Amino acid sequence: MQFVAEGNINVLDFISSKLRAINVFATSEWKNRYQKEIHGISITEIDGRELSKISTLKTAPEVVAVFAYPKVQKIDWHKTSGMTIMLDDIRDPGNLGTIIRTADWFGIRQIICSEETVDAFNPKVVQASMGSLSRVNLQYNNLQNILKSKPDNLPVYGAVLDGIPIGKVKKEENIIILIGSEAHGISDKLLKFLDKKITIPTLSERGAESLNAAIATAIICYEFSRL
Amino acid sequence: MQFVAEGNINVLDFISSKLRAINVFATSEWKNRYQKEIHGISITEIDGRELSKISTLKTAPEVVAVFAYPKVQKIDWHKTSGMTIMLDDIRDPGNLGTIIRTADWFGIRQIICSEETVDAFNPKVVQASMGSLSRVNLQYNNLQNILKSKPDNLPVYGAVLDGIPIGKVKKEENIIILIGSEAHGISDKLLKFLDKKITIPTLSERGAESLNAAIATAIICYEFSRL
Numbered sequence: 354m355q356f357v358a359e360g361n362i363n364v365l366d367f368i369s370s371k372l373r374a375i376n377v378f379a380t381s382e383w384k385n386r387y388q389k390e391i392h393g394i395s396i397t398e399i400d401g402r403e404l405s406k407i408s409t410l411k412t413a414p415e416v417v418a419v420f421a422y423p424k425v426q427k428i429d430w431h432k433t434s435g436m437t438i439m440l441d442d443i444r445d446p447g448n449l450g451t452i453i454r455t456a457d458w459f460g461i462r463q464i465i466c467s468e469e470t471v472d473a474f475n476p477k478v479v480q481a482s483m484g485s486l487s488r489v490n491l492q493y494n495n496l497q498n499i500l501k502s503k504p505d506n507l508p509v510y511g512a513v514l515d516g517i518p519i520g521k522v523k524k525e526e527n528i529i530i531l532i533g534s535e536a537h538g539i540s541d542k543l544l545k546f547l548d549k550k551i552t553i554p555t556l557s558e559r560g561a562e563s564l565n566a567a568i569a570t571a572i573i574c575y576e577f578s579r580l
Numbered sequence: 581m582q583f584v585a586e587g588n589i590n591v592l593d594f595i596s597s598k599l600r601a602i603n604v605f606a607t608s609e610w611k612n613r614y615q616k617e618i619h620g621i622s623i624t625e626i627d628g629r630e631l632s633k634i635s636t637l638k639t640a641p642e643v644v645a646v647f648a649y650p651k652v653q654k655i656d657w658h659k660t661s662g663m664t665i666m667l668d669d670i671r672d673p674g675n676l677g678t679i680i681r682t683a684d685w686f687g688i689r690q691i692i693c694s695e696e697t698v699d700a701f702n703p704k705v706v707q708a709s710m711g712s713l714s715r716v717n718l719q720y721n722n723l724q725n726i727l728k729s730k731p732d733n734l735p736v737y738g739a740v741l742d743g744i745p746i747g748k749v750k751k752e753e754n755i756i757i758l759i760g761s762e763a764h765g766i767s768d769k770l771l772k773f774l775d776k777k778i779t780i781p782t783l784s785e786r787g788a789e790s791l792n793a794a795i796a797t798a799i800i801c802y803e804f805s806r807l
Contacts, residue, residue, distance in 0.1 A: 460783030556687030
């Protein structure tokens with residue numbers, strides 16, 4: 354399986370993460386500028402006009418590359434020692450990419466997506482992840498099976514609308530955070546696996562019904578990073 | 581000036597906020613279901629096939645409406661008593677919509693956008709704001725002029741990459757938070773107005789270069805809401 358990465362940050366991050374570059378299309382200026390970073394990798398030189406034809410972006414980047422999918426890493430409940438994010442049917446590519454980028458910022462290395470979650474190698478996700486996809490172990494799996502077989506001493510926290518205010522939750526280091534879908538939250542079949550239900554309190558008096566899924570994930574990552 | 585709102589939450593929130601509905605197109609089922617909420621408003625009944633033609637969404641909603649732009653409120657430095665968000669050239673409609681939704685969640689009522697910020701009544705912004713646009717005072721203005729004329733005792737906090745870690749910043753209630761653009765951060769001409777530079781610390785060792793602008797805004801709003 355192969356996917357497309359566009360623009361400097363994404364392409365250089367995937368190259369430096371040792372992912373196999375199958376084709377790299379770039380301007381000759383780009384090739385000269387990054388000689389050191391792309392040493393040993395074959396580049397097809399094309400001009401800006403051609404790049405704008407193959408790019409999905411509004412403003413054509415100087416480089417577009419095709420990579421082989423990374424190997425799926427085995428789930429690691431031990432070495433990870435930190436938060437694992439589980440995503441229950443996140444549908445929006447921008448949300449998924451932003452969650453990956455945010456997880457990377459907070460040093461989270463493991464993301465497990467339900468099988469209905471949008472494809473992480475969709476160009477919009479790759480773009481929104483801004484290179485972070487190259488630094489996070491991400492896999493698709495049946496979340497029910499994973500939650501049944503995880504170690505007993507690993508608690509599952511879930512973001513819901515009527516849980517304990519997140520500032521009052523005792524923080525633990527090695528946990529799973531389960532994030533529900535944009536439209537439906539955490540699905541019924543997974544709710545029973547939650548050890549702690551947490552909520553980001555609202556200060557709105559006449560207000561918003563919920564937070565965006567990527568925003569909620571980010572605030573939780575931030576709060577737990579303050580351990 | 582007029583704008584389009586699509587789907588239940590957005591349309592009902594704008595109607596309840598007393599914005600003037602110029603045209604409302606909905607299925608007869610929708611009209612019957614929300615009789616109470618739409619009392620006194622004239623609805624044009626159309627079917628799902630017609631709605632899918634006028635909608636910008638992948639899945640056609642049951643209602644699409646045209647509203648008159650709200651009146652721009654005067655900036656209120658006193659009654660607001662709380663945070664004002666200033667946006668310096670946010671370009672992505674999804675980011676702006678998400679920032680509006682998040683501000684609403686945390687009870688923030690005033691957002692001032694630079695003139696280069698994407699139009700808040702762009703259908704993608706309206707969609708991402710999930711009705712919150714009806715509850716937040718938002719205006720476009722020259723940020724330099726605003727910052728020059730704001731009250732002296734109102735401090736300006738800015739999100740930068742090398743500021744004080746946000747957890748260590750003494751929190752104040754009545755402040756301005758300045759958020760820079762996705763690509764360039766806070767512009768040079770505005771940096772000199774900052775009283776405090778703040779940063780969301782990263783835990784990544786080989787990591788992400790920055791956070792998404794809407795994510796950074798949300799974490800700041802969350803942290804300051806814990807006052």
